[in-house]
Amino acid sequence: MKQITFEDIYTLGNVVAENNQYRHFHYPEMLIRYDSNFIEFKNLPSLTEFKEVEKYLRDFHRKNGQQHVKFYFPADREPTKELIAYLTDTGYETGFLELYAxxxxxxxxxxxxxxxxxxxxxxxxxxxxxxxxxxxxxxxxxxxxxxxxxxxxxxxxxxxxxxxxxxxxxxxxxxxxxxxxxxxxxxxxxxxxxxxxxxxxxxxxxxxxxxxxxxxxxxxxxxxxxxxxxxxxxxxxxxxxxxxxxxxxxxx
Missing domain, CATH: 3.40.630.30 (Gcn5-related N-acetyltransferase (GNAT))
Structure with missing residues (x-):
């Protein structure tokens, strides 16, 4: 049996953009489902990198009439103190998921x-x-x-x-x-x-x-x-x- 990771978890949504930094999931059939419309970072971004991707997703969602942005950070990586401070100051809800098998x-x-x-x-x-x-x-x-x-x-x-x-x-x-x-x-x-x-x-x-x-x-x-x-x-x-x-x- 192979090692289980978050990659084995089912995601309802389509990858509409991908690069070395992130995957962008989008599900036009249900735009208000946050868990289907988000960006998943492959590498932990710096604050500058996060702001750039944040703007991209915000603009993308606004064009589709979506009022949210959602991001996942890489598995088993904690955001930097600088990122946490920015997220807190700008009104983000922060949480974490745990994988079990x-x-x-x-x-x-x-x-x-x-x-x-x-x-x-x-x-x-x-x-x-x-x-x-x-x-x-x-x-x-x-x-x-x-x-x-x-x-x-x-x-x-x-x-x-x-x-x-x-x-x-x-x-x-x-x-x-x-x-x-x-x-x-x-x-x-x-x-x-x-x-x-x-x-x-x-x-x-x-x-x-x-x-x-x-x-x-x-x-x-x-x-x-x-x-x-x-x-x-x-x-x-x-x-x-x-x-x-x-x-x-x-x-x-």
Whole structure:
């Protein structure tokens, strides 16, 4: 099994520009999805270099009616103090992601629960899947939720993306997407509805993935400042590295 890096993580978007310094991802089908419209630096930029690329992306996004800029720094590299000072002074949100991986057989034992039913989404359950995700996506605005629903429908047709829905006592309660490649199964957008949390649904969703892809390395990216990362560590996932992300939303 090859060494897993952030390069193995699925990116929804098209590379529209690339050079020795960065890759520029753009996804015209959903311009307000920040995670699909960004620049990923290959090398840690100096402040002068960052400002030049920042202007390029800002101008590009303005032409497309986009109000944000987003950047990723190279894996396992911290921004310089000079960069951090500039980002702080100019109103950027700064965070970092953590990469985890696990062999399915290393996932802890999870007992079956008669009230929890895990299913791959089909034509019959797609509307329930859409409704639960829509409810959660409204947190980011009605327009985002509307566009996300169309994205979910497109992904439903993608044979490499498996959508999984959890029911608790017959009610849609949680979900996860699995992006399948030759060597990995990537867990993405794992979520349990607030009213059904602390019932073991998240663990059952993950166990379903482990049982479905026993020969693949299961990978995921966690918010380095959020609590689920602690759950992954307790579940025997191996920490593989970090990556800083920054973004800024402009008010016209």
């Amino acid at each position: 696990i062999q399915p057989k290393q996932f802890p034992f999870v007992p079956n629960h008669q009230d929890i039913d895990i299913q791959v989404v089909t034509d019959k359950s797609l509307e329930k899947f859409l409704a639960l995700k829509h409810q959660h996506d409204l947190e980011f605005g009605s327009e985002f939720a509307k566009q996300k629903a169309e994205l979910i429908k497109r992904q439903f047709e993608d044979p490499n993306i498996i959508q999984i829905l959890a029911f608790y006592e017959g009610s849609p309660a949680g979900y996860v997407d699995v992006i399948v490649s030759k060597e990995t199964a990537e867990i993405d957008d794992l979520s349990v509805d607030e009213q059904f949390q602390r019932k073991g649904i998240g663990s059952r969703l993950q166990k379903f993935v482990m049982e479905s892809y026993p020969e693949r390395m299961v990978i995921l990216v966690a918010d380095g400042q959020d609590t689920p990362r602690e759950m992954y560590q307790k579940q025997n996932y191996q920490y593989l590295g970090f990556k800083y992300e920054i973004q800024k939303v402009y008010q016209y």
